[in-house]
Amino acid sequence: MSDESVIGATTRIRGNVTGSGSLVVEGQVEGDIVMExxxxxxxxxxxxxxxxGASLRVAGQVAGDLKAGDSISVESxxxxxxxxxxxxxxIAEGALVRGLVQTEGEPAPRPAVRSAAAARSIPSRSTSAAPRAAAPSRRPSAAPAKTQASPAKSKSEEKAEPKEKPSKPKSESKAAKSRKPPAPVVPAVRRGAQAKKKRKAR
Incomplete structure (x- = not known):
């Protein structure tokens, strides 16, 4: 084929179409089309x-895959x-696409050396961990006062020790001493009266 080939609107081709130039399809093709x-x-x-092909521009109907090395444009x-x-x-507005849409190409090369600003903004990760701030030392708490526990006494020692009697208050002892039996009461005898002897009952 020459630089550009055209398949007219009244042309119908059954089979694959290949070529080194460009191709314009206005008719029908039942087969694969591979163009450089x-x-x-x-x-x-x-x-x-x-x-x-190198680039595709589709405004009609295609029942098959589209693949291009540069670009593909699907018209309305x-x-x-x-x-x-x-x-x-x-893909223009109003176009219908049923299938997988995938963009592929050579990835952009990654910069090998970072700029000085990027190196400052992003801290480098090192294997050694950053030193942590020393925790404030805790003062040792005061030891609790030791209480001497007296040994438990046995039952024999408890019996041997005399039990202390509860002391009476001094006020009670003084009151007891101050209390004395009352004086005997003797009946007064009139003058000239004879005393009668009491007879004991038999």
């Missing part, structure tokens, strides 16, 4: 198979039933 250049599917174009009104794989993918 770009592939454009018009609004009236229909493809039942996968399409692969297009219908794609299959997976879409490319480094850049654009």
């Amino acid at each position: 250049g770009d592939v454009v599917l018009g609004e009236g174009g229909r493809v039942r198979g996968s399409i692969q 009104g297009a219908r794609v039933v299959g997976d879409i794989i490319a480094a850049r993918i654009g």
Whole structure:
């Protein structure tokens, strides 16, 4: 094929289509399309198979996978039933896609050396742990006062020791001493009266 090939609206192809240039599809293709250049599917174009090229622009209907090395653009009104794989993918509003959408490409190289600002902001992790602040020393608590426990006395020692009698208060002892028996009462005898002897009852 030349730089650009066109499949007209009235053309119908059954089989795979390959080429080194670009391809514009306005008709129907039942098979896979593999091109080294770009592939454009018009609004009236229909493809039942996968399409692969440098970049794809789809405005018609595709029942198959789409794969491009650069970019894939799905226009409004297009219908794609299959997976879409490319480094850049654009799907317009109103387009229908049923399948997996995956972007792939060479990942951006990671910087080998960090900038000085990044090195300052991010502390380096070291194997040794950071020293912790010394905990305040606790003063030893005062030891409790020792109480001498007297040995328990045996029953024999308890019996041998005389029991102390409860001492009476001094006030009671003084009151007891102050209390004396009353003086005997002698009846007074009138003068001239004779004393009568009491007879003992027999």
